[in-house]
Amino acid sequence: MDQPQDGAPDTAGEARDKTPRTERGRRTLRKLLDAAAVEFGERGFHEASISGITRRAGTALGSFYTYFDSKEEIFQALVRYMSEQLRDHVTPLVQAAPDEISAERIGLESFLGFVREHKEIYRIIDEAEFVDYASYRRHYETTVARVRQRLEAGAGRGEIRADVGEIHAWAIGGMNVFLGMRYGLWDEDADISEIARIANDFVANGLLKRN
Amino acid sequence: MDQPQDGAPDTAGEARDKTPRTERGRRTLRKLLDAAAVEFGERGFHEASISGITRRAGTALGSFYTYFDSKEEIFQALVRYMSEQLRDHVTPLVQAAPDEISAERIGLESFLGFVREHKEIYRIIDEAEFVDYASYRRHYETTVARVRQRLEAGAGRGEIRADVGEIHAWAIGGMNVFLGMRYGLWDEDADISEIARIANDFVANGLLKRN
Numbered sequence: 001m002d003q004p005q006d007g008a009p010d011t012a013g014e015a016r017d018k019t020p021r022t023e024r025g026r027r028t029l030r031k032l033l034d035a036a037a038v039e040f041g042e043r044g045f046h047e048a049s050i051s052g053i054t055r056r057a058g059t060a061l062g063s064f065y066t067y068f069d070s071k072e073e074i075f076q077a078l079v080r081y082m083s084e085q086l087r088d089h090v091t092p093l094v095q096a097a098p099d100e101i102s103a104e105r106i107g108l109e110s111f112l113g114f115v116r117e118h119k120e121i122y123r124i125i126d127e128a129e130f131v132d133y134a135s136y137r138r139h140y141e142t143t144v145a146r147v148r149q150r151l152e153a154g155a156g157r158g159e160i161r162a163d164v165g166e167i168h169a170w171a172i173g174g175m176n177v178f179l180g181m182r183y184g185l186w187d188e189d190a191d192i193s194e195i196a197r198i199a200n201d202f203v204a205n206g207l208l209k210r211n
Numbered sequence: 212m213d214q215p216q217d218g219a220p221d222t223a224g225e226a227r228d229k230t231p232r233t234e235r236g237r238r239t240l241r242k243l244l245d246a247a248a249v250e251f252g253e254r255g256f257h258e259a260s261i262s263g264i265t266r267r268a269g270t271a272l273g274s275f276y277t278y279f280d281s282k283e284e285i286f287q288a289l290v291r292y293m294s295e296q297l298r299d300h301v302t303p304l305v306q307a308a309p310d311e312i313s314a315e316r317i318g319l320e321s322f323l324g325f326v327r328e329h330k331e332i333y334r335i336i337d338e339a340e341f342v343d344y345a346s347y348r349r350h351y352e353t354t355v356a357r358v359r360q361r362l363e364a365g366a367g368r369g370e371i372r373a374d375v376g377e378i379h380a381w382a383i384g385g386m387n388v389f390l391g392m393r394y395g396l397w398d399e400d401a402d403i404s405e406i407a408r409i410a411n412d413f414v415a416n417g418l419l420k421r422n
Binding site for chain 2: 044046100101104123126127129130137140144151154158160161162164167168170171172173174175176177178179181182183186195198199202203204205206207208209210
């Protein structure tokens with residue numbers, strides 16, 4: 001169940017260094033990745049093509065091969081790119097929160113906002129399960145590791161219970177991914193602040209009655 | 212993002228009634244579905260074949276076409292079958308629980324046990340996102356609807372807070388799916404009773420410190 005499919009490379013194709021050295025190169029690389037998000041998001045991995053990506057990016061085919069060797073390689077880079085974009089969107093907002101409980105509310109609300117703006121994220125990350133399992137797993141492991149770090153820091157500051165750890169982090173990660181699917185991806189109209197508020201009250205207080 | 216891929220039928224191929232009428236027919240149908248779980252679980256939808264399924268089932272090709280018109284159709288039936296097997300495994304255990312908080316603990320523990328025994332469930336349900344989106348969505352919607360029903364019944368009996376609803380149900384559903392992936396699928400050795408106990412304490416009490 002955990003082998004990559006369709007000949008996707010298992011290792012992070014980092015044999016030759018294709019990191020752009022100039023600002024112009026970085027811009028082209030970002031254009032290719034943004035175009036790849038649309039191409040893979042709309043057509044899926046198998047139907048997507050390199051020429052579809054370069055057409056959408058408005059770049060020459062040669063530019064593609066400056067940075068990537070194959071469709072598998074740009075897909076793998078795209079999973080990491082989306083994972084990092086999500087992190088860069090959520091992290092500063094979470095870090096500005098006054099305490100760990102608020103941080104979890106803001107983390108969820110900003111994630112729901114990100115999903116609304118980047119609906120293709122579910123399809124791309126989820127397809128990685130079949131195209132490049134290592135990337136799929138790494139995305140969730142790194143995302144959940146960030147949640148765990150927040151929880152443990154909050155516990156260290158005495159804001160939440162002291163016994164939080166990995167299990168709580170996976171629970172919150174899964175909760176956020178499902179709320180994102182239900183209320184970010186499927187439901188355009190749900191009030192994401194209200195969803196985050198209700199979910200956060202559950203995260204803070206649990207199901208038991210409080211007085 | 213929500214259209215089915217690869218020509219999978221969008222409607223529930225129920226045009227002609229292929230429900231088996233005899234016990235022998237039901238047995239053959241179950242054999243085909245169990246074989247399909249192995250074939251799709253090991254090879255994925257695109258690599259899987261009808262002859263691979265009948266070979267594993269030890270049935271003639273004709274038996275397949277008695278019950279299914281295509282690979283898409285048995286895949287769709289398989290998603291529903293796995294969803295129902297999971298329900299039939301979890302529901303009686305949950306219903307025997309003394310209260311709603313215990314029911315959620317038992318629900319998670321029995322789900323983790325089911326995943327250990329049926330590792331292919333993740334790959335099959337998740338591939339439905341690409342092969343038959345309607346089945347994918349229906350699986351989660353019906354699973355979460357059961358959680359919601361439990362929560363609201365527990366609230367009605369005064370065992371948990373009165374304001375539980377759909378958002379709490381999606382939160383718990385996501386939590387369980389992620390804990391299942393992390394500790395059922397990826398980690399053979401984790402003590403699933405202990406995972407369920409810790410997660411359940413979080414579900415009951417939340418992150419805040421209690422005295």
